[in-house]
Amino acid sequence: MSAAEPSDVFAEIGTERLVQLVAAFYRQIPTDDVLGPLYPPEDLQGAEERLRDFLLFRVGGHPRYLETRGHPRLRMRHAPFRISKKERDRWVDLMDVALTSLDSPPHATEVLRRFLHETATFLINTPD
Numbered sequence: 795m796s797a798a799e800p801s802d803v804f805a806e807i808g809t810e811r812l813v814q815l816v817a818a819f820y821r822q823i824p825t826d827d828v829l830g831p832l833y834p835p836e837d838l839q840g841a842e843e844r845l846r847d848f849l850l851f852r853v854g855g856h857p858r859y860l861e862t863r864g865h866p867r868l869r870m871r872h873a874p875f876r877i878s879k880k881e882r883d884r885w886v887d888l889m890d891v892a893l894t895s896l897d898s899p900p901h902a903t904e905v906l907r908r909f910l911h912e913t914a915t916f917l918i919n920t921p922d
């Protein structure tokens with residue numbers, strides 16, 4: 795995902811699996827005691843679309859995210875939410891459950907997993 799990584803994620807995982815990944819992640823949100831309260835209950839579908847479009851764009855798929863939302867600026871967009879290690883770890887846990895259910899090529903899955911974990915750490919904005 796970074797310049798040093800083989801950028802095979804999109805080629806190996808593809809649009810359909812990335813859509814499934816984000817759907818599997820968001821299915822867990824409404825009942826999650828830590829993350830559930832952070833997400834807009836009336837616009838979970840929209841939130842799912844935003845994360846899905848971001849990931850597709852970020853791994854070299856369709857650039858719809860850029861077209862509709864502009865530059866990601868993820869730190870800025872997460873500033874309204876209190877994200878400590880607790881929220882970060884739960885986000886990563888739910889994403890790992892979704893990744894495990896994916897049945898995608900192991901190498902590309904690990905590259906994607908590392909990117910998601912590192913980005914989640916980067917988004918911590920509150921001490922414990």
Ligand code: HEM
Pocket residue numbers: 829832833834837840841842844845848863868871872875877881882885909910911913914915917918
């Ligand atoms: C560290 C834990 C995280 C928490 C607690 C968190 C929480 C949230 C919340 C509450 C939203 C608003 C939902 C909405 O779109 O209406 C959001 C949006 C978003 N998140 Fe996260 N997030 C986390 C990590 C990540 C990571 C790791 C990524 C990317 C790999 C990511 C990408 C996004 C994107 C693209 C949006 C939509 C931004 C926009 O266009 O407005 N988030 N997140």
